[in-house]
Amino acid sequence: xxxxxxxxxxxxxRVRLVRxxxxxxxxxxxxxxxxxxxxxxxxxxxxxxxxRLTASIAHEVRNPLSAINxxxxxxxxxxxxAPEGQRLLSMIRNNAKRIDRIVGExxxxxxxxxxxxxxxxxxxxxxSLVDEIAQAEGVPPGGVLIQDAKDLLVIFDRGHxxxxxxxxxxxxxxxxxxxxASIRIVIRPGYMGDAVICEIADDGPGIPAELRGQIFEPxxxxxxxxxxxxxxIARELTDANGAALELLPKGPxxxxxxxxxxxxxxxxx
Numbered sequence: 504x505x506x507x508x509x510x511x512x513x514x515x516x517r518v519r520l521v522r523x524x525x526x527x528x529x530x531x532x533x534x535x536x537x538x539x540x541x542x543x544x545x546x547x548x549x550x551x552x553x554x555r556l557t558a559s560i561a562h563e564v565r566n567p568l569s570a571i572n573x574x575x576x577x578x579x580x581x582x583x584x585a586p587e588g589q590r591l592l593s594m595i596r597n598n599a600k601r602i603d604r605i606v607g608e609x610x611x612x613x614x615x616x617x618x619x620x621x622x623x624x625x626x627x628x629x630x631s632l633v634d635e636i637a638q639a640e641g642v643p644p645g646g647v648l649i650q651d652a653k654d655l656l657v658i659f660d661r662g663h664x665x666x667x668x669x670x671x672x673x674x675x676x677x678x679x680x681x682x683x684a685s686i687r688i689v690i691r692p693g694y695m696g697d698a699v700i701c702e703i704a705d706d707g708p709g710i711p712a713e714l715r716g717q718i719f720e721p722x723x724x725x726x727x728x729x730x731x732x733x734x735x736i737a738r739e740l741t742d743a744n745g746a747a748l749e750l751l752p753k754g755p756x757x758x759x760x761x762x763x764x765x766x767x768x769x770x771x772x
Contacts, residue, residue, distance in 0.1 A: 506538055515541075564606055572599050608732040618660035618743050622766045625690060625699055626651040632665060633688070636672050647672065648684040652691050655699050656766035663740040667748070670733040671703045671759055677726065678707035679756065692765070699765045702751070704758040715750060 506517040519534040575595045578584050584592060633647050657664075672686060679685035689702045710718060717723045719738045724731035741748040741761060751758040 561606055561610055564602065568599055568602055568606075571595065575599070605732070608736060618663055618740075620658050620660055620744065622656050623659055623661060623664065625655045625657045625701070625763070626653065628661075628664065629668065629688065629690065629701070632668055633672065636669055640673055640676055642672075642676055642686075643681075645683040646676070646681065647686040647688065649688045650690070651688075655690060655692065657699050657763040658766045659744050659746065659763060660740075663744055667737040667740050667761070668703075670737045674733055675703060675705035675707070675757065679705035680707065682706070693762060697765050699763045701761045701763070702758060703761075705756040707756040709754045709756050710750065718750060 506515050515538040517536045517538055519536065521532040521534065523530050523532055575592050579589075579592055629649060629651065633649060636642065637644070637647065672688075675686045685706050687702075687704045689700075689704075691700055692698070693700050714725065719734050720731075721735040722731040723735075738748050745764055747760075747762045749760050751760050
């Protein structure tokens with residue numbers, strides 16, 4: 504039988520059927536094989552090649568991009584552009600920023616295997632980061648509601664966690680109804696006690712069933728102007744830290760779950 508993908512976790516599985524015995528005493532053994540390791544090895548090869556490519560892109564693209572930005576800034580400061588030309592300068596600056604953001608997001612993949620894990624107070628981290636995101640993305644007070652459990656510590660690379668949560672919250676805000684508590688973040692201990700679960704949900708239209716299997720693929724986007732790298736990078740950085748990121752089937756909006764390694768509180772040792 505051909506491999507199939509589990510929708511909730513995007514794991515690739517293969518089923519093998521083996522006949523044993525014959526007649527009334529016969530039967531069939533069913534083997535369910537997780538192809539995740541093969542997937543991971545293929546992904547590592549792809550990332551290594553992409554890392555070499557993106558390093559070259561960063562140098563070749565960002566140098567002329569810096570010159571474009573500087574030229575636009577000088578034209579604006581010297582006031583040599585007629586008022587009707589200001590719109591064109593604005594287009595230059597905005598598109599230059601977009602190109603720089605795309606290059607920056609692609610370069611995040613190079614950090615996948617350079618994680619520096621540390622013990623992080625997840626609740627404190629989340630509140631501080633969401634305040635920063637709200638200011639940068641124009642989210643009004645009350646737009647994000649955090650329901651947390653106290654004293655939860657996780658082991659994670661701080662820079663990676665910052666990037667993952669920023670991508671998820673920014674995505675949620677772009678698709679939600681932009682009301683009070685349109686984005687809900689729930690933090691709680693995992694069922695086995697050795698994990699911390701964080702769910703980030705919005706009240707938007709959700710992700711169509713036919714697209715759910717593609718949202719973690721690179722360069723896949725349904726939003727005009729989007730790079731299609733945010734969720735892909737979030738999944739890659741999560742995997743690099745031994746955690747998991749999945750899209751839950753429940754709605755009505757999009758609901759993402761992160762499962763992170765829980766750290767032991769030194770005070771309890």
